[in-house]
Amino acid sequence: MLIFRAEEHIDRWCETRNIKRGAALTPQQGWQLACGWYKDKLKPEWRRHTLEEVEALLASVGLTGPFWNLRD
Amino acid sequence: MTQPADATDAFARDVRLYVFGEAANTGRVPQPPEIAAAMGRSQAEVEQAVRQLAAGRVMILAPNDGNIWAANPFCAVPSPFRVEARGKTYWGICIWDALGIAAALGTDAVIQTACGDCSEPMLLEIAAGKLKRSEGIIHFAVPAHHWWDNIGFT
Numbered sequence: 001m002l003i004f005r006a007e008e009h010i011d012r013w014c015e016t017r018n019i020k021r022g023a024a025l026t027p028q029q030g031w032q033l034a035c036g037w038y039k040d041k042l043k044p045e046w047r048r049h050t051l052e053e054v055e056a057l058l059a060s061v062g063l064t065g066p067f068w069n070l071r072d
Numbered sequence: 073m074t075q076p077a078d079a080t081d082a083f084a085r086d087v088r089l090y091v092f093g094e095a096a097n098t099g100r101v102p103q104p105p106e107i108a109a110a111m112g113r114s115q116a117e118v119e120q121a122v123r124q125l126a127a128g129r130v131m132i133l134a135p136n137d138g139n140i141w142a143a144n145p146f147c148a149v150p151s152p153f154r155v156e157a158r159g160k161t162y163w164g165i166c167i168w169d170a171l172g173i174a175a176a177l178g179t180d181a182v183i184q185t186a187c188g189d190c191s192e193p194m195l196l197e198i199a200a201g202k203l204k205r206s207e208g209i210i211h212f213a214v215p216a217h218h219w220w221d222n223i224g225f226t
Binding site for chain 2: 001002003004005006007009010012013014016019020021022023024025026027028029030031033034035037038039041042044048058066067068069070071
């Protein structure tokens, strides 16, 4: 996951590498996602998130639709 | 001698706590020889535990030598995602992990990075649990279902 100065920089990066454009997030969405994903990582009782927990986290950050689908 | 699964799991947990504790406290991700010395166990035992943790997606191994590449969010090697926090320097393997370092540490942080396209410097700042300063747009190139197909690229 990279960060870019503006939308056209994403387009140029994808074009140069012949990569299909993915999904763009605001830094605020990225921060919320990082908090939900990592806030417990240092705790002894940490465990991997369940599929349902990840789905709920993505949805809470507004990341829905086929790109964010975790199931087959 | 093969250990029972419970003992293996318990040791892997201890290795996890040591690795992440060291990464958080020092900014450095320890590697198997150092972990083995610190925990008084053989390097082979530690390497097995590290492989177990990697298989469980708790950390990521370097492709060729079995060293820890990232005890994510903490990257073992310098990267374009530098995080200054607690008076120390940390590295993330991507912008998500750079933000994740601040989230995991629960502390203020400054992220120094660069545009993936033009390499212009970019700065994000976390203060009091909030994103105080930011710029730009984050791009996920890989759909969520395929993140772990090639986590290095993701």
